[in-house]
Amino acid sequence: MLIKVSGVKKIYEVGIQKIEAVAGIDLEIERNEYVAIMGPSGSGKSTFMNLLGCLDTPSAGDYWLNGKEVSNLSDDELARIRNREIGFVFQTFNLLPRATAAQNVELPLIYGGIPADERRRRAEEVLESVGLTDRAKHRPNELSGGQRQRVAIARAMVNRPSIILADEPTGNLDSKTGIEIMSLFDKIHQAGNTIVMVTHEKHIAEYTRRVIRLLDGKIESDVRTG
Amino acid sequence: MAADGTIERAREGKGQVWKENFRQAVEVIRTHRMRSGLLIVGVAIGVTTVLAMVTVMSGLGKRVQKDVVSANRPYLFISRFDPMGGGRDRRDLLRRKQLSIRDVKFLEENCGSCERVDLNIDPQGRMRVLRYEGERTNLIQVVGSTHNFGHMYSITIEHGRFYTEFEADRSRRVIVLGFGPAKDLFPHRDPIGKWIKIDNHQYEVVGAMATRGSILGGISDNYAVVPYTTYEKDLGDRFDDYQMGITIKPEYELEEGVEEVHALLRASRKLGPGEENDFYITTSEGFREMLASITTYISLVLVVISSIGLMVGGIGVMNIMLISVSERTREVGIRMAMGARRTDIMQQFLIEAATLTGTGGLIGIFLGLLAARGVARLIRFPYSVPLIWIVVAFVFSASIGLIFGLYPANRAARMDPIKALHYE
Structure with missing residues (x-):
């Protein structure tokens, strides 16, 4: 089992009020699954994504990632997990504006302590796999939206993480480019990667093999389509 | 991984x-x-x-x-009290017996580590004007000293010579000009053998010094030296302060010199066993450190x-x-x-x-x-x-x-x- 979540809650205290953003979720995800998490805004899907991405720790419950209990690690240990186990793809790309495509892709490798020559080699490799070899030296503002997201995907894959977490990856793209990105995700999935994607668009979710719907911080439905 | x-x-x-x-x-x-x-x-x-x-x-x-510690060789400077010291009432210290030529002679006779002993009379800031024909100097300091002055303070004579022990003993009216007054009075002439005036007395210029090239500039060159005996005769004043300078023979340590001078001066000044020193010894090292x-x-x-x-x-x-x-x-x-x-x-x-x-x-x-x-x-x-x-x-x-x-x-x-x- 790659991901095992049981009884996970995230509770925010606003004044004296307690808000359960995630109100007890049990979930298992196998290696090489392709999962969509859907739900209306306020359903807790963003909060749950943050928990899965080890950007945050749950208020209660257990989270096992790749055989390791990660629900109450220190900040430094979480950083290490994010670096080794998780590749993030964001709606707004989140590339460093001053760095070239290649430098952006190398970023996780730097924090992973990989020497420069190996970094360059691996960055070239993944940039090639997303079809951007000729854009390696370009900065984000010299790239189209689709190209930027491909750089971000290359960055997410460069450390060969256990899961790729994509948060509305097509949200800032036109539909044609969105389709291109989704077919890239397809390719990545077929190469054996595990992908968890948050989306509120049904036609995007259709690319995946399993759709989990959240409502009020709980799983409303969990349907395998593939 | x-x-x-x-x-x-x-x-x-x-x-x-x-x-x-x-x-x-x-x-x-x-x-x-x-x-x-x-x-x-x-x-x-x-x-x-x-x-x-x-x-x-x-x-x-x-x-x-x-500049200040100008001597090339280590020396001792002796005055009636610590020149940099404070604390005690200065008037009290000023009542102490002046150092004298008798102390100098006593050291010269008995001190094995002493090379040369100089007595010099410091006019304590009083200044005088030197005149030659129509020319006059600014206010400068005229000090009295033995013939050892030049040796003591590593002063270079540019023209002429320093006065001799003989001249000092006979209180001759001879004078050695510092660079400043020499330049003022004799801008284009050789000063040697000329007679200059201080107040109403005439002095023969026997030597003129090179500039000391100090950052203190004019001040350190604006002085003249006459034999201490001549000074006492013509220029003496109850405010004068008598000081001694002693160079130590190279084969002795500065410390050894200090000890010997200390003991001999006590004897020379007839201080009893329990009595406090009525003089103060500073070394060139001490100056330097200070x-x-x-x-x-x-x-x-x-x-x-x-x-x-x-x-x-x-x-x-x-x-x-x-x-x-x-x-x-x-x-x-x-x-x-x-x-x-x-x-x-x-x-x-x-x-x-x-x-x-x-x-x-x-x-x-x-x-x-x-x-x-x-x-x-x-x-x-x-x-x-x-x-x-x-x-x-x-x-x-x-x-x-x-x-x-x-x-x-x-x-x-x-x-x-x-x-x-x-x-x-």
């Missing part, structure tokens, strides 16, 4: 992040040229001031020491004052770093998502701050040394570059970045990655 390479990688990993953080710092400084440039200039000015100050002071200190400590204190004060400029630079650093951190909130979020630890983020901003101030420091060191050299040329003192201060200046300016960058860097490191990622 294989577990075996983990430790090695972790160790090497630190180096990778270091390099990245430094590269990033240079990149950021290049991107924000104006902002960084102004800050670097600010720090550079601070460092320039401090370093120029220190360099000038250190050169000045050496020069003053050389001057060194004075210049050190002055330097320290100046450094502290000019460091305030650097502190202002430091506040500038903090300001800029705070702006930089808040502008790059999103970047911090991205880096954290990619696996940067809080310490990595902290380090990134600290390196950036230290790079800024360190660069300012380097520029400041360069300008400071240049400025010090300019000042050194202007007031003619040895330009010495205290290497340690260069290192100190650099380390200090980089530390300013670290210290004032600490708060902004900490602020960046404590960011919540989720909030930082969604920061607009």
Whole structure:
């Protein structure tokens, strides 16, 4: 089992009020699954994504990632997990504006302590796999939206993480480019990667093999389509 | 990922992040040229001031020491009381018996370690005018001394000679002019053999001294020396202070000389066993140390004052770093998502701050040394570059970045990655 979540809650205290953003979720995800998490805004899907991405720790419950209990690690240990186990793809790309495509892709490798020559080699490799070899030296503002997201995907894959977490990856793209990105995700999935994607668009979710719907911080439905 | 390479990688990993953080710092400084440039200039000015100050002071200190402790050989200076001392009532000390030629003779006869013994009469600031035909000097100091004066204070005679023991014993009206009065009275003539006037007495000029080339300038050249006997006869005054100078034979240690002179002077001045000394011995070493400590204190004060400029630079650093951190909130979020630890983020901003101030420091060191050299040329003192201060200046300016960058860097490191990622 790659991901095992049981009884996970995230509770925010606003004044004296307690808000359960995630109100007890049990979930298992196998290696090489392709999962969509859907739900209306306020359903807790963003909060749950943050928990899965080890950007945050749950208020209660257990989270096992790749055989390791990660629900109450220190900040430094979480950083290490994010670096080794998780590749993030964001709606707004989140590339460093001053760095070239290649430098952006190398970023996780730097924090992973990989020497420069190996970094360059691996960055070239993944940039090639997303079809951007000729854009390696370009900065984000010299790239189209689709190209930027491909750089971000290359960055997410460069450390060969256990899961790729994509948060509305097509949200800032036109539909044609969105389709291109989704077919890239397809390719990545077929190469054996595990992908968890948050989306509120049904036609995007259709690319995946399993759709989990959240409502009020709980799983409303969990349907395998593939 | 294989577990075996983990430790090695972790160790090497630190180096990778270091390099990245430094590269990033240079990149950021290049991107924000104006902002960084102004800050670097600010720090550079601070460092320039401090370093120029220190360099000038250190050169000045050496020069003053050389001027004041002018003798080439170690010597003892004896007066009735500690020339630099305070504490006791000076009037009380002034009541002590003057040193006299009898003390000098006694030492000359009995002191094995003494090379030469000089008695000199210090007019305690009273000044006189020397005249020759139509010319007159400014107010200068005329001192009385034995024939050993020139030897004692390593004075070079430019024209003529110093008066002899014979002339001194017979209280001849002979005079040796310092560089100042010689130039004033005899601008284009040989002064030797001329008769000059002080008040109503005439003195034959037997010698004229070379300039001592001191930074004290005119003051150290504006004097004349007559035999102590002549002085007592013509110029003496109850305010005069009699002092002794003794050079020690090279085969003796200064300490040995001090001990012997001390014992003999007590005998010469007939002090009983329990009685307090009525004289005070200072050594050339003592002078040197005292001057060194004075210049050190002055330097320290100046450094502290000019460091305030650097502190202002430091506040500038903090300001800029705070702006930089808040502008790059999103970047911090991205880096954290990619696996940067809080310490990595902290380090990134600290390196950036230290790079800024360190660069300012380097520029400041360069300008400071240049400025010090300019000042050194202007007031003619040895330009010495205290290497340690260069290192100190650099380390200090980089530390300013670290210290004032600490708060902004900490602020960046404590960011919540989720909030930082969604920061607009």
